[in-house]
Amino acid sequence: MPAHIEQPAPHHGTAATTATPTVTVLGLGPMGRALAGAFLDAGLRTTVWNRTPGRDEELIARGALSAGSAEEAVxxxxxxVVCVVNYDASDAVLRSPAVTDALKGRTVVNLTADTPGRARDTAAWAAEHGIDxxxxxxxxxxxxxxTPDGVFIYSGPEALYQAHRPVLDALNGAHTHLGEEIGRAATYDIALLDLFWTAIAGYTHALALARAEGVTARELTPFxxxxxAILPPLFEEGAEETDSGxxxxxxxxxxxxxxSMAHIVEVSESHGIDASVMRSAEGVARRAIGLGHGADxxxxxAEVLGRR
Structure with a gap:
């Protein structure tokens, strides 16, 4: 670990003013290490820190500066840039008194996955302590x-986002600012993860059902x-229908x-396969039919699920 990290000039406001772009990455799990590596590849002066020692060795060999503490790092x-397992972990680092004090007048971009509510709470805390x-x-x-295939989404003050675009763009890929309401990025993230995990759960359930009937995963997967492949146009159609009512x-x-959902439940349970996810979907559909929406x-x- 380097004995000393040269400190940049004090930074105030939202614009990055140093001649050589600098960035700090807190959290060196697989994603944090990938972020730090991308910044290094782009030639940025990159400081790294992780609560558990030893995860920065490869990055140091590539030119990263290792901080002895989170306070020193920020x-x-x-x-x-913060990327840890959840906001409990990020709060434990950022809200320690020494780190909070060191962050005043600086900017935090939190790429940690959590809920919109936690994002709003953290933004309120940051504003209270003079942290962008x-x-x-x-x-x-x-x-x-x-790589160009990376996808990053952000929410919060537009001016702040634009001020730090030169550093964020060093990660390559597509970067999209979704609006000033701080919870929007987390909302997109949660909704899209909902889609992803529901789809993956459906795929693995289909594999179990097919296997029980003597069809291998390799045989089923092309179908x-x-x-x-038919889902993207259905998403477009569904978006128009949902927004228009x-x-x-x-x-x-x-x-x-x-x-057809009832058939899936029947075959699954005949083999002792848990069909609770499909039973739940069928139950919501039958509730909608009971409300007079059978022809819809x-x-x-989406409208029925959102009713209170």
Missing amino acids: TASALT YLDGAIMTPTPVIG AQGIA RHSGEGNPLTSGVS GFTRL
Whole structure:
């Protein structure tokens, strides 16, 4: 570990003013290491810190500066990027008195995944302590960080986002500012993860069901990919229907859908396979039918689920 980290000139306001771009990365799990590596590859002066020692050795060999403490790390740069397991972990670091004091007049971009409520709470804390704050999320896996395929989303003050674009753009990939309401990035993240994990759960359940009937995963998967290919146009159609309040069931009304869902439940349970996820979906569909929406399309369920 270097004996000394040269400190940059004090930074105030939202613009990055140092001649050589600098950045600090807190959290060196797989994603944090990928972020720090991308910054190094782009030629940025990168300071790193992790609660558990020893995860920075490869980064140091590539030119990163290792801080002896989180306070030392955030003092080294005008911009600190945080990527840890959740906001409990980020709060434990950022809200310690020494770190909070060191962050005053600097900027935090929190790429930690958590809920919109936690993002709003952290933004309120940051404002109270004179810390500029952007919330964000990473929508792609670790291997593509630093490549054109990376996808990053942010929310918070537009001027702050634009001020730090030169550093954030060093991560390569697509960067999108979703608006000033601080919880929007986390909302997108949660909604898209909902879609992802529900889809993956459906795929693994389909594999179990097919296997029970003597069909291998390799045999089924090309057809599963065909199912995935028809989804994008359905998403476009569903977005128009949901936003307009029109939920056309022409061609595939809910009454037809619940019949196929019931078949999935029946076959699954005949093999002792847990069908609770499909039972839940079928139950919501039948509730919508009971409310008089049997002729509507499946997007009607978004409205039914949102009722209180």
